[in-house]
Amino acid sequence: MSLVRQLFAHPGMSRADLAAAAGLTKSTVSTIVRELIEEGWMCEREVVATGDLGRRPTPMFIDQERLLLIGAEVDIESARVVATSLTGDVLASATANFGAGKSAKACVGALANAMLTVRAQLNSNKQRVVGIGVGLPGGVDEDTGFLHFAPNLGWRDVPVGSMLREKLAGTALAGVPMFLQNEADVAALGEVEFNPSIASDPLLYLSMNQGVGAGVIFSDRLLTGRRGFAGEVGHMVLHINGPMCSCGRRGCAEALIGPRAILGTEEEHPHPLREIRRLMQERHPETLRAIKKAGGYLGVLLQNLASAYDPGSIVIGGQMAELGDVFLQPALRTLTAYAAAANLPPPNVRSSRFGRDAVAVGAAALVRYRLTRPLMATLDGEASVEMAA
Amino acid sequence: MSLVRQLFAHPGMSRADLAAAAGLTKSTVSTIVRELIEEGWMCEREVVATGDLGRRPTPMFIDQERLLLIGAEVDIESARVVATSLTGDVLASATANFGAGKSAKACVGALANAMLTVRAQLNSNKQRVVGIGVGLPGGVDEDTGFLHFAPNLGWRDVPVGSMLREKLAGTALAGVPMFLQNEADVAALGEVEFNPSIASDPLLYLSMNQGVGAGVIFSDRLLTGRRGFAGEVGHMVLHINGPMCSCGRRGCAEALIGPRAILGTEEEHPHPLREIRRLMQERHPETLRAIKKAGGYLGVLLQNLASAYDPGSIVIGGQMAELGDVFLQPALRTLTAYAAAANLPPPNVRSSRFGRDAVAVGAAALVRYRLTRPLMATLDGEASVEMAA
Numbered sequence: 001m002s003l004v005r006q007l008f009a010h011p012g013m014s015r016a017d018l019a020a021a022a023g024l025t026k027s028t029v030s031t032i033v034r035e036l037i038e039e040g041w042m043c044e045r046e047v048v049a050t051g052d053l054g055r056r057p058t059p060m061f062i063d064q065e066r067l068l069l070i071g072a073e074v075d076i077e078s079a080r081v082v083a084t085s086l087t088g089d090v091l092a093s094a095t096a097n098f099g100a101g102k103s104a105k106a107c108v109g110a111l112a113n114a115m116l117t118v119r120a121q122l123n124s125n126k127q128r129v130v131g132i133g134v135g136l137p138g139g140v141d142e143d144t145g146f147l148h149f150a151p152n153l154g155w156r157d158v159p160v161g162s163m164l165r166e167k168l169a170g171t172a173l174a175g176v177p178m179f180l181q182n183e184a185d186v187a188a189l190g191e192v193e194f195n196p197s198i199a200s201d202p203l204l205y206l207s208m209n210q211g212v213g214a215g216v217i218f219s220d221r222l223l224t225g226r227r228g229f230a231g232e233v234g235h236m237v238l239h240i241n242g243p244m245c246s247c248g249r250r251g252c253a254e255a256l257i258g259p260r261a262i263l264g265t266e267e268e269h270p271h272p273l274r275e276i277r278r279l280m281q282e283r284h285p286e287t288l289r290a291i292k293k294a295g296g297y298l299g300v301l302l303q304n305l306a307s308a309y310d311p312g313s314i315v316i317g318g319q320m321a322e323l324g325d326v327f328l329q330p331a332l333r334t335l336t337a338y339a340a341a342a343n344l345p346p347p348n349v350r351s352s353r354f355g356r357d358a359v360a361v362g363a364a365a366l367v368r369y370r371l372t373r374p375l376m377a378t379l380d381g382e383a384s385v386e387m388a389a
Numbered sequence: 390m391s392l393v394r395q396l397f398a399h400p401g402m403s404r405a406d407l408a409a410a411a412g413l414t415k416s417t418v419s420t421i422v423r424e425l426i427e428e429g430w431m432c433e434r435e436v437v438a439t440g441d442l443g444r445r446p447t448p449m450f451i452d453q454e455r456l457l458l459i460g461a462e463v464d465i466e467s468a469r470v471v472a473t474s475l476t477g478d479v480l481a482s483a484t485a486n487f488g489a490g491k492s493a494k495a496c497v498g499a500l501a502n503a504m505l506t507v508r509a510q511l512n513s514n515k516q517r518v519v520g521i522g523v524g525l526p527g528g529v530d531e532d533t534g535f536l537h538f539a540p541n542l543g544w545r546d547v548p549v550g551s552m553l554r555e556k557l558a559g560t561a562l563a564g565v566p567m568f569l570q571n572e573a574d575v576a577a578l579g580e581v582e583f584n585p586s587i588a589s590d591p592l593l594y595l596s597m598n599q600g601v602g603a604g605v606i607f608s609d610r611l612l613t614g615r616r617g618f619a620g621e622v623g624h625m626v627l628h629i630n631g632p633m634c635s636c637g638r639r640g641c642a643e644a645l646i647g648p649r650a651i652l653g654t655e656e657e658h659p660h661p662l663r664e665i666r667r668l669m670q671e672r673h674p675e676t677l678r679a680i681k682k683a684g685g686y687l688g689v690l691l692q693n694l695a696s697a698y699d700p701g702s703i704v705i706g707g708q709m710a711e712l713g714d715v716f717l718q719p720a721l722r723t724l725t726a727y728a729a730a731a732n733l734p735p736p737n738v739r740s741s742r743f744g745r746d747a748v749a750v751g752a753a754a755l756v757r758y759r760l761t762r763p764l765m766a767t768l769d770g771e772a773s774v775e776m777a778a
Contacts (some may be wrong), residue, residue, distance in 0.1 A: 199566045202614060225591060225699020226736075235731070237691040248730035249692075280680050291610070297629070303638075304625040308697045310614020341637035342624070347615075 001372040002011040003032060004041050007062050008087075008372070009196060012058030016178070033060065040066035041086070062086050068122060068174070069081045070132045072113060073105065073183060073357075074160075075244030076100055076152055076210065081114040082357055083122060083129070084364040086251070088194030090357060092121035099272065104158045112167035115313060119172050131371055132176050133363035135183035137211060139228050145180050151246060152210040178194045179366045183207060183359045184231060185222055188215030189369050190354060190362030191315050202303055205352070207322030207359075209274065210255045212301075215362075216309060222369070234258070238300050253304075256297040259320065273319050280323065283325060290327060295327040299334020306335070306347045317359075390761040392421060393430050393612065394480050396451050397761070398585060403446030407587065422449065429455035429517060430475070444743060451475050457511060459504060459521045459562075460753030462572060462746075463496065463549075465489055465541055465599065470503040471746055472511060472518070473753040477583030481510035493547045501556035508561050520756030523566050524572035524748040525549060526600060528617050532643075537617070540635060541599040567754045572596060572748045573620060574611055577604030578758050579706050579751030584742060589702040593694055594741070595622070596748075597709030599661065601643045601690075604751075605698060610760070623647070627689050642693075645686040648709065651679045662708050667711065677715060684716040688723020695724070695736045706741045706748075 003018050004057040006115050013021070021162040036042045077100045083092040091220040096114040098107050108267035111134075119129065138150025145161015163373045168174055181189075188205035202218040212234030216223040223230045234254035235247050240249025244260065255261055259272035269275045279287035302314060320327065332349060339346035392407050402410070408418040432452040442517045453474040461470045466489045472481040485503040500523075507517065527539025534550015539589050550569050557563055570578075577594035591607035601623030605612040612619045623638050631640025632650065644650055648661035658664045668676035691703060699746035709716065721738060728735035741747035 164535075199615075202612070202619070217605065218612055221608050221610065223591070223698070225609055226588075226701040227699055230591070230697070230699035232696045232699070235696045236625075237627060237689050237727075238629060240689055249727050250731070300626050300629055304693070305697075307621045307624045308619070308694075309612070310616055310619035310621070312615040336625075338638050343637070344618075 004036065004062070004372050007060060008043060008241050009287065010063050010137075012059040014059060014322045016057055018060070038096065064089065064128060067130045067209050068127050069364035069367045070118060070129050070176075071186070071360045071362065071367070072111060072115065072132070072134045073359035073363060074111060074134060074136050074153075075359075076137070078105065079111040080357065080360045080363060081111070081113055081118045082360040083118050084206075084291075084361060086368060087191070088361060089364065090361065092118045093357070093360075094118045094121075097242065101154070104153075104160070105163065107153075108160060108163045109167055112164060112171075115168070115173055116171055124160065124172065129173065129176050131367035132164075132178045133186060133361040133366035134160065134164070134178070134180045134182060135186035135359040135366070137183050137209065138247050139232075140180050140182050141228055142179065142181050142224070145178070147180070153173060162381050166274075177367070177371070179363075179370050181222075181363075181366050182213065182215065182228070182231075183223075183362075184213040185224065185360035186366045187317055187352065187358045188315070188362065189215050190358060190365040192220070193215045193365035194361065195353060197312075200311075200348075203309045203315065204309060204311045205317060205358075205362075206302075206305070208257070208298075208316070208318040210259055212258055212320075218309070219371075225345050233301065233305060236301065236304055238297060238304070251343035253297070256280070256299060257294045257320075261297075262287065262294050264290070276323070280326070291323060291327050295330030296334050298327070298331035299338070302331060303338040303347065304337045306339075311347055314347055314349045315352050315358075316349060321351060322356075331358045392418065392448065393425065393761050396431060396449060396614065397582075400450050401448040401750075403448060403712045407444055407449070410713035416704070426452075427530075428500075433570050453719075455516060456517050456519045456745050458753035458756045459507060459518050459565075460575070460749045460751065460756070461500060461504065461521070461523045462527050462748035462752060463500060463542075464748075465521060465526070467501055468496070468500040469749045470500070470507045471618055471749045471753060473750060475757060476751060477579070479750065482746070482749075483507045483510075490543070492546050493542075493549070494552065496542075497549060497552045498556055500583045501553060501560075504557070504562055505560055512539075512638070513561065513567050518562065518565050520569045520760055521562065522575060522755035523553070523567070523569045524547065524575035524596065524752040524755070525569060526572050526623075529569050529571050529574075530617055531568065531613070534567070535570070546559045557608065561698065566756070566760070568752075568759050570613075570618070570755050571602065571604065571620075572751075573602040573722075574604035575751035575755045576706055577606050577704070578611060579743060579754040580702075580741065581606045581609070582754035583750065584715060586701075589700075589737075591700045593689075593698060593703045594751075595694070595703060595705050595707075597646070597649055597687075597705070597707040601647055601709075602695065607698070622690065622694060624669045625690065627686060627693070627750070642686070642690045646683050646690060646709075650686075651676065651683050653679070658733035665712070669715070680712060680716050681719050684719030685723050687716070691720060691724045691736070691738065692727040695728075700736055702746075703736055703738045704741050705738060708741060 007019050015029050019026045044058050053271040062136050078097045081094045082090045084090050094117040096110040098110040136147050139148040147158045147160045149156050159369035184207035205215040207213050214231040214233045216231050235252045237251045238253050241253040243255045245255035274368050336346045354361040395410050404418050408415045431449050433447050458473050467486045470483045471479045473479050483503040483506040485499040487499040525536050528537040536547045536549045538545050573596035594604040596602050603620040603622045605620050624641045626640045627642050628640040632644045634641035634644035725735045743750040
């Protein structure tokens with residue numbers, strides 16, 4: 001798959017270019033390329049005649065029509081499913097609204113139906129789904145497909161992977177390889193896979209919904225940590241002995257920035273984000289002040305992320321990001337002030353190019369990431385895997 | 390070099406084992422192994438006769454005698470130089486005391502002399518130095534050998550690499566490849582290179598001297614960040630609007646944990662760590678209280694590091710770590726309390742197995758790391774580099 005990765009980064013390379021880049025002979029590359037064209041990964045495009053003498057080498061491109069990726073975001077009340085090309089263009093989509101507080105079984109059933117709705121929009125003669133990715137709002141064990149803990153869904157140790165596989169058995173999506181990961185992690189992968197730039201490395205995707213978490217990609221690798229909990233930056237302490245957090249600790253970023261911090265803790269709202277949007281529309285003064293204050297704390301969190309990872313880019317996403325300037329401007333002001341105090345340029349902060357589909361498209365990117373990478377480097381090195389295709 | 394890396398991880402592999410692991414033919418491996426033996430990287434050892442029938446494959450080992458690494462730590466008042474085997478055993482060492490406040494030129498001169506003192510202790514007929522590594526207390530651009538900023542040395546944009554190369558010109562160490570990096574980064578590499586364990590991944594080395602910083606290794610890669618500032622965890626904010634930090638910001642970890650925090654800011658001490666040790670020996674009550682308080686804040690920082698990276702191991706080093714239990718126990722208590730509040734196991738925290746030589750040995754590890762790894766993965770893939778040797 002290293003030839004496929006070459007073309008992701010440099011569309012239009014010829015077979016000779018690919019051979020040179022991979023250190024393989026031209027005849028080996030020709031054989032592999034023939035297979036990859038047959039399988040639907042690559043295609044040739046005609047050389048435009050320019051009047052120059054001699055035959056031009058044929059440029060190769062990633063095939064954007066035959067192989068597709070399915071990506072899904074599971075949120076608290078709904079699931080969003082997209083089908084994308086290998087290069088991340090959304091070709092079909094569906095949303096399942098299951099409402100809050102439903103059982104994991106009911107949610108996974110609705111998710112499977114949305115996937116099949118998307119599948120039905122595709123041309124089953126010409127298009128093949130090579131994998132399904134799912135982004136979940138909690139800690140995920142990618143090897144087993146278990147969602148360990150999703151506080152805002154109220155799920156603990158749910159075998160989402162096998163439940164979904166069971167729901168899809170006997171359907172058009174039966175047996176398709178499946179990959180599950182945390183929602184911020186997949187959104188970060190979406191940015192790197194479908195919009196690669198060396199200047200963005202390391203890339204952080206900060207996801208702010210009811211919970212606050214980050215996905216971190218560094219040197220083309222997803223940082224998952226020892227137990228899959230890396231990037232749990234919502235539980236970094238920003239203020240010792242600060243307000244109580246949902247995790248049981250005090251002064252966590254989430255307790256200062258999250259929707260509960262904005263609404264105050266006296267009353268539990270079943271839909272805190274919806275409530276904040278309502279109060280914002282009413283221009284409720286206390287809420288606007290609380291959003292600004294939370295935005296300032298977001299700036300402190302961004303400062304801590306800059307210190308920890310020295311990111312090339314921080315991408316901000318999630319429903320909290322949709323609160324807009326009233327929330328984000330105080331954050332950027334705080335971040336800029338911290339940077340100026342230390343005489344450093346502030347890190348590059350931007351929103352996702354995939355907007356509300358950042359997690360679903362990111363889940364599709366997880367499929368591409370896993371299918372086109374060798375196994376992660378281990379103590380045993382990676383030479384043997386890397387040499388294939 | 391992937392065969393050498395195989396042997397680092399699995400001493401005693403035969404040529405056939407190496408061929409299988411690398412996906413190369415036995416004859417290719419035999420040729421490469423012959424070269425690596427000639428160059429001094431590997432050696433054979435006799436098979437112990439066991440009375441079994443048939444010829445046993447010859448086990449291969451990393452040669453611990455012929456090729457050596459030189460590693461150096463540049464600290465505020467002194468430099469420490471070690472020579473190690475390829476497997477990290479210290480074979481010779483020297484210390485240069487240049488005193489505080491000397492010019493960069495004087496310090497680099499003393500460093501070069503200490504390196505030559507170490508070189509003179511080696512057997513120049515049989516032993517060859519394959520590389521020199523240097524750990525520096527600041528942000529380093531490894532490509533150019535520039536030390537960007539070392540606040541506690543008072544150095545800014547110093548071309549340490551070229552200065553050292555100039556001092557070594559015409560000596561026994563002329564022309565030896567040289568590698569420079571931040572001191573916490575190299576100490577982290579020392580732990581991973583010379584004491585590998587999958588259970589330690591990601592590994593964090595928290596270096597606490599006058600400054601506080603961390604080196605992070607994840608999936609066999611050093612996290613340097615966009616500009617070489619990753620792991621500047623001393624400047625994570627732990628307490629919004631907290632005490633003023635040397636960096637110009639407020640509430641940074643360093644301002645709560647570092648030696649200046651313990652001594653108080655009313656008076657500037659030229660040797661704050663020495664002063665703290667003196668007051669500790671006198672059992673000065675206010676100092677002991679301040680150390681305990683700083684230790685508690687260290688626990689908050691450790692909690693934030695656990696949230697950010699989900700490390701397999703956090704290794705604590707530097708002169709602050711030598712304050713011992715009075716400082717470290719409150720840290721571990723705080724960390725354990727945070728973990729318990731969230732119903733999670735606390736991360737594994739330990740001291741360096743190389744003690745006070747952690748940075749110097751780590752600098753030797755930097756040499757091994759750079760010489761035996763392919764270029765870092767880039768958007769262009771890594772196949773071609775990985776296939777060599």
